[in-house]
Amino acid sequence: RPDLSTLCLLVGAEADGALDEAGLDAAQVELDRLAGLLPYRPGGPQAWAVALRELLGDRLGFHGAPADYQRLESSLLHEVLVRRRGLPILLSVVWMEVARRAGAPVYGVALPGHFVVGFGPDEGQVLADPFDGGRVLTGADAELLVAGATGTHLDPSMLRPADPLDVVLRILNNVRAWAAARPERSDVALWAVELSLLLPSHPARLRYERAQLLVGRGDFLGGAEELESYAEVVRAVDERAAERVRGEAAAARAMLN
Structure with missing residues (x-):
């Protein structure tokens, strides 16, 4: 099972050139320290959720706010540990990694539009919202979160534990969305796409996105080669789309002249 905290810290190292091996180790030590502040095996899922809320939310002030969506640091685990602010998914990583170290039955739950954490088995599952300081959610709370994001009802499949690589x-994806709103930060968009492509399960269209970023940043040859490669993938399902992509590749090569 991939170590989620390590994967998240490696994302942070890509974003922050000053985050060296000592900084990576310090973040892991901080997660260990926080886990050591939890009571020893407080009880069932509800007791674990309350213990995490009391420590991380009430006592230490980990939470999120709308303004956090405007900051790249909100998606970087080492920054979230320092600022105690972040996006729902990064705060959930803090909750999961601290709780896991303490022996809690914890996992991420990727509700549409809002990531939370779950404790315990399906029949006794307890959900908590780290973005709201670890507030323990009722069934109605979860229904409202899903309805607000999708306009549909909560489906039991939405409550399944999230795979670390999907997290x-x-x-x-959040980093890419942040960069997409800031065209001057195409450097961030590029490394986020390239890291996504390293994951074993990723949308094929990310290769097209990478090609566009390369062309936009002046790497016309690299972009053209990526477009040509992507066109071969697309050709198997849509020849007309593949032809359009090949046309884009030719246009990128023409910019070399």
Whole structure:
């Protein structure tokens, strides 16, 4: 099972050139320290959720706010540990990694539009919202979160534990969304796409996005080669789309002249 905290910290190292091996170790030590502040095996899922809320939310002030969506640091685990602010998914990583170290039955739950954490088995599952300081959610709370994001009802499949690699991909999607709103930060968009492509399960269209970023940043040859490669992938399902992509590749090569 991939170590989620390590994967998240490696994303942070890509974003922050000053985050060296000592900084990576310090973040892991901080997670260990926080876990040591929890009571010893407080009880069932509800007791674990309350213990995490009391420590991380009430006592230490970990939470989120709308303004955090405007900051790249909100998607970087080492920054979230220092600022105690972040996006729902990064705060959930803090909750999960601290709780896991203490022996809690914890996992991420990727509700549409809002990531939370779950404790315990399906039949006794307890959800908590780290973005709201670890507030323990009722069934109605979860229904409202899903309805607000999708306009539909909560489906039991939405409550399944999230795979660590899917969590990382969702974090990188948030970074890409942040960069997409800031055209001058195409450097951030590029590394977020390239890290996403390293994951074993990723949308094929990310290769097209990478090609566009390369062309936009002046790497016309690299972009053209990526477009040509992507066109071969697309050709198997849509020849007309593949032809359009090949046309874009030719246009990128023409910019070399």
